[in-house]
Amino acid sequence: MNIAPALNGILGDTKRVAPLLRSRLFGELDPETAERVARVGIIRKFERNVRIINQGDSPVGIFIILEGRVKVFRCTEDGDEIITRLLGPSESLLENVVFYGRPSPVCAETESDAVLFAIPSSSLTHCIGSFPRFAMNMLGVLSERTNELMYQLELVTMHPAVERVAHFLLRVMLESGGPKVEFTLPYEKAEVANHLGLTPETFSRCLKLLSARGIQVQGRQVRLEARDTLCFAGLQGPAQQLPQGDPHARKPVG
Numbered sequence: 001m002n003i004a005p006a007l008n009g010i011l012g013d014t015k016r017v018a019p020l021l022r023s024r025l026f027g028e029l030d031p032e033t034a035e036r037v038a039r040v041g042i043i044r045k046f047e048r049n050v051r052i053i054n055q056g057d058s059p060v061g062i063f064i065i066l067e068g069r070v071k072v073f074r075c076t077e078d079g080d081e082i083i084t085r086l087l088g089p090s091e092s093l094l095e096n097v098v099f100y101g102r103p104s105p106v107c108a109e110t111e112s113d114a115v116l117f118a119i120p121s122s123s124l125t126h127c128i129g130s131f132p133r134f135a136m137n138m139l140g141v142l143s144e145r146t147n148e149l150m151y152q153l154e155l156v157t158m159h160p161a162v163e164r165v166a167h168f169l170l171r172v173m174l175e176s177g178g179p180k181v182e183f184t185l186p187y188e189k190a191e192v193a194n195h196l197g198l199t200p201e202t203f204s205r206c207l208k209l210l211s212a213r214g215i216q217v218q219g220r221q222v223r224l225e226a227r228d229t230l231c232f233a234g235l236q237g238p239a240q241q242l243p244q245g246d247p248h249a250r251k252p253v254g
Contacts, residue, residue, distance in 0.1 A: 003031040010038045011117070016066040020117055022090040023064045024141050025134070033131050040123035044116045052093075052108040052116070059098045061120040065089050068114025069186055072106050083195040084152070086111075086187055088175065095141050098124065111187065156197035164196045165206040169215065169222060170230040179227035185220040 007017045020026055026034055046052065046068070053059060055075050063070075065087055072085040072093055084106065087093060097104045098121055119127070128135045155164055169185075176183045185192070193203035207217050214225025224230065 003034050006031075006035045007038055010035070010041075011066070012043060016043075016115065016117075019066045019089040020064060023092055024144065025062075025064060025092055025137050027137060029131075029133055029137070033133060037119075037127050037131065037134055038117075040119060040127065042118045042120070044118050046110045046114045046116065048110055048112050048114075050110050052110065053097075053104050053106075055105065055107045056103045059094055059100070059104050059121065061118050061124060062092060062094050062098055063108075064092045064117040064119075066115045066117055068116075069111035070108055070114060070116075071111050071187075071191065072108045074106055081107075081194065083191055085148075086191065086195055088186060092141065095138065096145050099142075111191075161196075161198055161202050162206045162209050164198070165192075165203065166210060166215075166230055168192060168196060169210075169217075173222070173224075173230060181224045181227055183222050185217070185222060189220075 003021070004014070004017050007020065008014050011017060011020065020038070021034070026037070029037065043066075044063075052063065052070065067089060070087045070091075070093060071083055072087065073081045073083045075081060085093070093108055094104070097106065128138055155167065159167075172185060173180060173183050187195075189203060190200050193200050196203070198206070207215075210217070214229045216223045
C-alpha cells in the first residue's frame with residue numbers, strides 16, 4: 001500500500017510527506033497506522049524567529065519539522081540563551097517536555113520560516129495507547145534524547161574546541177546528503193558556537209585552524225579539500241593551540 005497519496009491529502013503538499021515518514025516517530029509504522037496517526041496532527045506554519053513554546057509554559061504537544069529550522073534553548077536569569085538543540089526537517093521536539101508533567105524547562109523558536117506537524121498532547125496519549133509500534137517509536141525517541149544529552153555534555157566538557165567544531169561540521173555534511181566537498185551551514189555561526197559551548201572568538205580561531213587542514217568556511221559556505229577531510233580534521237594536531245575548555249563560554253545546563 002502506498003501511503004503517500006493519503007498523507008499528501010492530510011499534509012496538503014507532496015514535499016511534506018517524505019520528512020514526516022523519515023522522522024523517528026513515523027519510522028516503521030505500517031501504512032494504516034501512519035495514516036491514522038497523521039490524521040490527528042495539525043499543520044502549523046511559522047515565520048522566522050517565532051516562539052513555539054516559552055520556558056515556563058505548559059506544553060501542548062509535540063512537533064515534527066517538515067520544513068525549516070528550529071532551535072531549542074534555555075534562558076538564564078541574565079537573559080542569555082544556552083542552545084541545547086539545533087533541528088531541521090524530519091527531527092522532532094518537545095517529546096520529553098510533554099511527558100514532564102511540569103512547565104517547560106526550555107524555549108523553542110524558529111530559525112527560518114517553518115512548517116511543523118503538531119500532535120496535541122491528548123491525541124498523543126491516544127496514539128501511544130492504541131498503536132504499539134508508535135509507542136515503541138516514542139520510547140526510542142526518548143532514549144535518543146537521553147543519549148544526545150549525555151554525548152553533548154561529554155563533547156562540551158571533555159573534547160578540545162577544534163574537535164567539537166569539526167564534529168559539528170561533519171554532522172551537518174552527513175545530514176545534508178552524505179560525503180561531499182561543498183555544503184551550506186544552516187545556522188548562524190554565533191548560534192553554532194553557543195551550541196558547542198564556545199565564544200564566537202574561540203569558534204573563529206577553530207575555523208582558522210581547520211582552514212590549514214583543508215576546510216574553508218566563507219560565510220555559511222563550507223568547502224572541503226576532499227570528501228573525507230572532516231573525518232580526520234578534529235583529530236590532527238595541534239589541538240593544544242586552543243584550550244580544551246573555553247573559559248569564557250557559557251556552562252552547559254542539563
